[in-house]
Amino acid sequence: MDFLIFKAPILMVQASMDGILLGLLFALIAYGMALQWGVMNIINIAQGELVIMGGYIAYFMYTAGIHPAFGIIVSPIIMYFVGWFLYKSIINRVVERDLFISILATFGISILTQQLMNFVFGADVVVAQSNFGTTLLFDDSVTLPNAKIFSALVSIVFAVALVLYMKKSRLGRAIRATSQNPRAAKILGVDTEKVYAATFGINAALCGVAGSLIAITFTLHPYVGLPYTVRSFMIVIIAGLGNLPAVALSGVGLGVFEEFADYILGTEFRIAAVFLLLVVILVYRRFKLSKKREYLK
Amino acid sequence: MRNFKLSIALLSGLLLVFSSLAFAKVEGDTITLGAAVSLTGKYSTNGKNTKNGYELAIKRINEMGGVKVGGKSYKFKIVYYDDESNGGRAAQLAERLIKQDGIKYMLGPYSSGITKAIAPVTEENKIPMVEANGASRSLFTKGYKYLFAVLSAANQYLEVAIDLAVERNGGKGVRIAMAFEQDAFSQDVKIGVVEAAKRTGSEIVIDDNLPKELNDMAATLAKVKALKPDVLVVSGHTKGALTAIRQLADMRVNVPMLAMTHCDAGKLSKQHGEKAEYALCAAQWHKSLTYKDNFFGNGMDYDRDYTAEYGSPPPYQSAESSAALLVWKDAFERANSFDTEKVRDALAKTNMQTFYGNIKFSDTGQNIAKPMVLFQVRCDGGKCTNKVVAPTKWASTKIVHPIPSWSQR
Amino acid sequence: MSKNNIIIYGLILVFGIGAPFLFPAYKLQISILWILTILALTWDIQGGQMGYNSFGNILFFGIGMYVCSSVQIGMFFPLSEWTASGGEKTFLHTTSQYFEGFTYGLILAGIIPAIVAALIGYGILGLRGHYFAICTLGIGIAAGEIAGGIELIGAGQGMTVPPWPKGIGGTELRSQFFYYLCFLTVSITFLVIKWIYQTRFGLVLNAIRDNEDKAEAMGIHTMRYKIIGWVVSAFFLGIAGGLMGNMIGYIEPTEIAFAGSTYGVFMVLMAILGGKGTLWGPVIGAAVFHIFKEGFWTFFLGWQYVALGALIIVIVIFFPEGIMGWLREKYPHRFGEVVDEADRTAQVELT
């Protein structure tokens, strides 16, 4: 336990700001997960690996001399097709099956992609430089890397764009219809197969965007996907499926929680705190529901 | 159905028996060594560096006539397994190498934690192991007789940096901020720093342990910013080094001295360029050291050959791994025998110079003939290199201290 | 017991007892096979028989491992000194101390995880389906991270297990000792599990899997059964953990003790591969998996995770019922699923 944060309140401002910026980035990944969870009823353990893969695309643009920020445009396009391919080759076989099957199958995809990334991209830990500089606030006592601010802004822009797309476009409406009732949608002439493929593609594309942002704010390594998967779970479980403002809010909440946990419990318990929060939230909701003699469905 | 069970049970038994190819320790003109290295998982970066080091040395030794035992020339060969960056797996593989594959001579894995998991196995089976990447001091207090490490112990890594900071402070104690990963190696480095702090009357103001799945150090660095320590020490393998530099620069954290490990393995100077400038890095080896041997020449030559072979300059992990094979060769030739006991005794009496440094083992198998080096990342017109600053004997440049603040860089 | 059964049990017994002499080089491998079998068998109590797919059972394995060694050390020496500075100080157990410590350690390694299971069971087992899966996944990972932060048990540096006492015979004796202990444990585990599947308890577990609401509507307090099922799992897993820790000789929080990404996943895979929800499925699954893994895997050198990933995908997509499930589909009559044509009298009454 460390109470430095209470002695130096300015750290609270720093922690909150860091948490909010981080949380918006998580929310972007989580939104993809919520989307495909809601539409296809698939829990995708390979979410984090898709993020890292997207990050490597940005990194390779960077090594080729292009500013990695352009990754947010290129990466989603490539990742959309990666997602589409994954759907067509594996996911479509687990869509209408038990959730446990989808968890295990995507876990298989996850370790397979980790390994392939290790071969293709190399085992080195890499970073892409954005050279965006830093914003200093409150007489230099709070520092915000512009790369993080950029990430948060991009997350917001993509999220808003996606919401509009879901509302306005034909495909977006078909996706929403399918998420509400796949059978009814099918009867009304929606090609659910296509919708599923597109949904998984969009999910992968969102991961691609998030990955490019991670390439310029954190580090990339083939084996660091899992924490992102788990965080998106948490956010989705707190926020529920398909509700973007709630996803954004709980993403920010998680980000801030993590930063504060880091200060108060110590960095070594940061990840444990995230996982325990997941457990606590689930168990709390289970007890709350059990008063109504119901359970989490 | 009963018959199915029966046949499966039988099949299992048979497969288990034949599931492994047999390797003999010395067969024809090859001496087979065994190694479990991390080709996958979180240590895959350095596992690969380790393997590259082994491979390069084998190639060189075999090209240059191999190992001469009893008037005959033998070639080295290594049986590798992938330990998946997992100590439990590594211990199992070590046992497998020894028991099933008949390996009599072992090379070390990457990382202290995994070496700690393997050492009890080799020790019990009385199989000598020359390891190059397990620096944990506790390896050398257990009385292991068959373990030989060509590298200096982990606690020495950053002690020098603390001493340097104290010296710069006019001999008075300094305020230290520590961020160490929760793994065997980094925690051992921490022990060294804590001891140095005690010895010099320094105060530890931040003591953060980083999780293994580290991706964000913002909180630790914000504390550093608030408390303004005199020296920040970071150790968290490659990812820790890269994350620290990235976020130090991004958050504009000014600290008079920054000391860390794994700078060369993380290719800090290449990946972060000027942002990494002035970082002090502990290393087992640096190419500018003036040691030399007959196989690789001096450090510069090794650097050149390694780069030609693998496309990037060698981190010290590779150099020490190469050195391990030179030790083996030397020991075999002096023992002039393949008997493990005789080879072990020869290993214990090792006293040689390699391009990597002098090697002489203490009773506990630790290399006591070689100091750690400290280099500083220095940039000149956008091109950054690692310059040795300590020990003074090899210092190619004077240390810059304190590090200029970000606004002046 | 049918004649075939006697032959099978006899063969396994002969193999189990004779293996160290028949295949001395494979002693550790076979010991690990027994441990893996325990993992698969105990996982199957939840995942297969009860329908609660747990990803967190590794928790009990890890706790057992730490409890066993802590007791072994703590009974005779100060634990904090043993683990301080990464285990630099060495203490030596005498022979009697070693075995006394080990006995108590192993007993507590079973009991304490069982208590933990009972304590957290009420909260966690109220979750169903994938929420249960995710929650247990969270617990498994959190446990490793927390253990990595506790100084007393060596934190991230891990903890060395007491070495085999000097003067009573060397490596051979040690590996034989652990081998037979593993075999004994797996035998007891198997027999206990076999027994409970034949009782009302086993039937209730299956009922919970097939329709928990119905079971409750029929007056069964399902929570009690779920908790007891978990406690049984935890008990044997804990003992397996204690054994494994001693066999490896070194404990590390996230890779050896709470090794969710290896043993935690393997136990699920083995049970599914063999056929979850059957008695023999996990045993066969463990054997096939271990042989596949040790036989071929190590030669992929770096590609083994690609192979494992592909294997997982293929198993869950094409053989979700596993080997036993597949056999059952194919030869249902061999599993006793027959219409009793002989007795038609009962039918008359209704029509």
Add this chain to the structure above:
Amino acid sequence: MGIILEVDQVYKHFGGVKANENVSLTVEEGSIVGLIGPNGSGKTTLFNSIVGTHPIDQGSIYFEGREISALPVPAIAKLGLLRTFQQTRIYEKLNCIQNMLVSSKPENDTVYNVFAKIPEELTEKSENLLKFVGLYQKRNLRAGDLSFGQQKLLELAMALMNEPKMLLLDEPTAGINPTLINGIIDRLIKVNKEFGITLLVIEHNMRVIMSLAQKMFCLAHGQLLAEGTPEEIKNDHRVIDAYLGVQ
């Protein structure tokens, strides 16, 4: 004969939907009572309220004079108040015998009983009950492989295995081959007479309910619309209106 079940002014809302509103009814011990009403009138909700699947908002429910509205599902079932489901609920991966065995009266669930070998008498009893419903030949098949109608019969047998005092049946003849319906009616009467089990039956098939019940209740829009003998209900114009959708 005393009153075995009393539902007293029960309210149950789901969000804005008033599923049960001020429902009161009583069932006499040893009788067969029908519960009818158009679709969505709250019959199944009432069943769920009685056996404790969800808590009720207001009111109280008494079973053998004991308030049970706050008890959890298994506790109520243990008192001897059991229900069957409209969509069958059986343990599909277990065979019929196992389905029966696991349904035996949990009153005897002592630690010893739970972990001891299942006694022969129970197996015998299961077989007899399977004979009673005509499933004896299929006793070794997995319950999931049975037809819907057979599953319904199995579910009935499972309920009998549990030796309840009162049984709530949710549409026992829905989805069953019409030629078998008479057989089921006979069996239900036998259950009532021979086993002495009180029955409360939801049924849409008027012929069935008329030949079974001694007393009937009719629900509409969550409220109790009418009660009386089958004859009275049959001629009650409010009931007919409710079924025809006239407000």
